[in-house]
Amino acid sequence: MNILDTLHAVAHAYKGGCESLAPRLGMSAAVLRSKVNPNTETHQATLMNAVQIAEMADDDRVLEAWARERGYALVKMPNVEACSDAAIVELMGEAWSTHGDVGSEICKTLQDGRVDMKEVDHVEKKIFKHAQVLFSIASRLRGMAE
Known part of the structure; x- marks a missing residue:
């Protein structure tokens, strides 16, 4: 959109x-x-x-x-007080889930042997979401650093 x-x-x-x-x-x-x-x-x-x-x-x-x-993925900066091992585990679960979403969307796109721009947009959205989660993990770890 x-x-x-x-x-x-x-x-x-x-x-x-x-x-x-x-x-x-x-x-x-x-x-x-x-x-x-x-x-x-x-x-x-x-x-x-x-x-x-x-x-x-x-x-x-x-x-x-x-x-x-513009080709960017946004990452919401974490609240440093909310950084914990449990938060990292929760984000790792989300990362596995979004990674699966990327794979599923790619499979769906390639299913009929043709790729259209709407399908590419759907794949790209899933990729950006996955990247956001990964960057959030890095940000949370940075917030936990002593």
């Missing part, structure tokens, strides 16, 4: 939708709906609008979509 589609989804997924989110951003619901509609050219969301929407919604999907479009 591209950044504009993601911004639209985040705004509409906010509890109460645009009608509830817009006043918190200092605009009308109609203006917000227009700004986040990727098919509207008359109103366009600014970078600050996107940041405010993401912050207000406590939703990182816009940031993740932008990073993915």
Whole structure:
């Protein structure tokens, strides 16, 4: 999903939708709906609008979509107090799971002998998710270092 589609989804997924989110951003619901509609050219969301929407919604999907479009994987920095052996074990389990998700998605993609861009996008999402988990493990270990 591209950044504009993601911004639209985040705004509409906010509890109460645009009608509830817009006043918190200092605009009308109609203006917000227009700004986040990727098919509207008359109103366009600014970078600050996107940041405010993401912050207000406590939703990182816009940031993740932008990073993915630029070829990056985001890693949420761990809370150093939450770093423990148990947290590492939990992340290792998640890493094994996401690794399996990558393999499953690749198998599904190759099943019919053809590969299309939508399938590549699905594989790429699984790979990015797996990379995020691996980088989180490294970050947690760094947080545990004495």
